[in-house]
Amino acid sequence: MIKRRHKMPIVSNDFSDIVYNRRSIRKFDTSVKIPREEMLEILDKTVTAPSSVNMQPWRFVVVDSEEGKDKLKPFVSYNSVQNETSSAMVLIFADLKSQERAEEIYGKAVTQGKMPEEVKEKQLSSIVPMYENAPFEVMNEIVHIDSSLAAMQLMLVARSYGYDTNAIGGYKKDGLAKAFGLDEDRHVPILIIALGKADEEGFESVRLDASDVTTFA
């Protein structure tokens, strides 16, 4: 674990501005680098997002070096500007076997005095077999949901640090996990978040009114 030496400055704490003025930014200021320590601080806040039975299947690969960007290039050919200009391309993967860290997660809760040992044992005795026996399709949906919740939070937390983002869904998935040192049998790519200091304004998107996509019952 990297020890945090200091807290990075939060640029904005204005919820409305951060959330409702978020735009997809595709071109970033190449002179701005985000220290890895600051990136971990952003990700520590990202992972307070909710997670099904707290299994936290999200896994991040922060591509912020020239070598890393070069390796990523063939996977993001439609989004080369983001790859070339962003401070980091955050690859969000999901671990299909997140239950293998269940003992670590729930053990941490016990150590911190947030959960009695008996509760941990009881919960894990039902959660772990449930996850182990879930069909691929079911587990794939669960980890897509959890990791996307974290992705949204990442985009917002980044803005509170003065950065902007672009969520990229159109990229080559085959081979991506392996190229970045992850076991591809268990790590599925979810989204790539380009992150950095905006160098363009971005467009305000048009949305259907809530009333056009909502019914009451």
Add this chain to the structure above:
Amino acid sequence: MIKRRHKMPIVSNDFSDIVYNRRSIRKFDTSVKIPREEMLEILDKTVTAPSSVNMQPWRFVVVDSEEGKDKLKPFVSYNSVQNETSSAMVLIFADLKSQERAEEIYGKAVTQGKMPEEVKEKQLSSIVPMYENAPFEVMNEIVHIDSSLAAMQLMLVARSYGYDTNAIGGYKKDGLAKAFGLDEDRHVPILIIALGKADEEGFESVRLDASDVTTFA
């Protein structure tokens, strides 16, 4: 479209408090009802979340009546307290054929002067066939991601209005769309968000450190 007569009060605009003090709340104050107009305002802010090629596949069923709650009951047997006490159970579905509203969405952008007609035509001529020809597995993942991004934003927007939430993944999916009047061949259930005024404190969850789920490249 329901006309909004007035803006509802925002209770908090403190980003850090809203995001980092969010807890899963399972028991709500049953005396608090959220007017449907206010709910639509919350959802209008929810759907500013990013969406792949702006297809906005999210669909909401807001279950806030006694009849609706009764109908939902057999689907959420592990979460009956939330169903009984929340102001609303927001069922988030995703439309597997969201491209059928592409013309409406991109047409709105043109009408609002945010996109030239030629750009709309050019984009739709590639997006619509791409979505139409995508295999179920691919489209299912795309709509899970998009709808989960919106789900996270909903949980945060709700807090800015003074409400709390519980994201529920464990519920009976079979028959849910049909029970609430949606075509089940195209609408897949993503998450249920219980929403209301908290009547308990909620637990702070334990998370793995970002450094334990992150690599740099």
